[in-house]
Amino acid sequence: MSIYSTTPTYPVFATDWYGLKPDYDYASGTSMAAPVVAGEAALILSHYPDLTADQVAEAIRNTADDLGVPGFDPYYGWGRVNAATALKMDTVGPVAVSKWRVDDTARAGIQGNGDGVINPGESVGLYLTLKNRGGQNAGAVTVAVTTADAYVTIGGAGATALASIPRWGAAEGATPIALAISPAAPVGHAIAFHAVIGEEHGGSWEGDFEISVGLYGPALRVASFVIDDDMEQQSQGNSDGLVQLGEQTELRVTLRNDGDAGASGVQAVITTQDPYVVISDESELYPGIPAGGSASCDADFDLSVIAGCPDGHVARLNLQITDDAGHVWTDFVEFPVYVPAPEVRYSWSRVAADSGSGGIAGDGGVSPGETAELEVTLANLSLGPASGVQASISSADPQIHVTSSAD
DSSP states (O other): EEEEEOOOOOOHHHHHTTTOSEEEEOOHHHHHHHHEEEEEEEHHHOOOOOOOHHHHHHHHHHBOOOSSSSBBBBTBTTOOOOOOHHHTSSSSOOOEOOOOOOOOBBBBBBBBBBBSOOTTTOOEEEEEEEEEEEBEEEEEEEEEEEOOOOTTTOOOOOOEEEEETTOOOEOOOOOOOEEEEEETTOOOOOOEEEEEEOOTEEEEEEEEEEOOOOSSSOEEEEEEEEEOOOOSOOOOOOSSSSSSTTOEEEEEEEEEOOOSSOOOSSSEEEEEEOTTEEEEEEEEEOOOOOTTOOEEEOOOEEEEETOOOOOTTEEEEEEEEEEEEEEEEEEEEEEEEEEOOOEEEEEEEEEEEETTTTSSSTTOOOTTTTTEEEEEEEEOOOOSSOOOOOOOOOOTTTTTTOOOOOO
């Protein structure tokens, strides 16, 4: 993730070494993130001056938009700051489903194997946990769940109630939502649910979530991925977190285990049929991934985009994921490719030839009375190619006469 930031208007280490453009450019890292978070903290305090430093930090964390794998992770932290939500401390919500718990311990109304995973042919109870991202307590919260999935039947009203959810807090529903899973449900099938949430003060929110049918074993799939295009290790780019023509990009893929058993000896191999994408490092190893957990590759996949790729082209990479038990899973990632517009500017110039009276011919300088040829070098500050470039010069100086203005 990169931030559009101000940059120096003159050459410095950041522009010369990291390739940042002058004036404004995208960049990532703590140098970019720290002032954004500090600015949000100042904004919160300006609206709510009685908050303590700990309360401000709590507001920033709990109102951030969760990215990557659910919850805190090493790449996105608590997520992307959301100042608009953080300033709604006088309102309730938004409230959303944050996690769930499956009760399939066999008893009246429940038919399952007790492994805490939705399996084909089971009748289970689904307990939902809701998160209140607002600055006021949410009272008498209700949530109703529906699904259009042909393999799932929701019993009763498909609803549960919560007495109260404190500001920035979470609570689990008092009663489970009854689900009957068809015996024909495919293993690894993702069930899509829609939740409608209400609250006593009139708040109303909607959202979607997915739960996969268990495999009686591990089930690995792509959880998220990060584009690394800085100037470190194998990547060479402008650090904006986008795949662009001319860059050498590192791809860090996070896998999630939706199954009911851990996976070890995990390896992923990426391939593509995309004519514009060249993969230079296609295989990576992963640490063990427990059931319900996630992990990122030990190193990064490497790729680049070749000339001729149209701007906005969506590239698709296929992943084959295996473990040491012989399981095989397939998934994919897609991302847009950007071809930046060329940015041609004057770089430097020299006198290529000089002759005539009034000076020393061939000395590389221009003296009164001489005729000179000026060689101008142009630089393309963008990664986008520039073709058919033509330049013209002019001068308002009355002592200079331009005899050939274009080349």
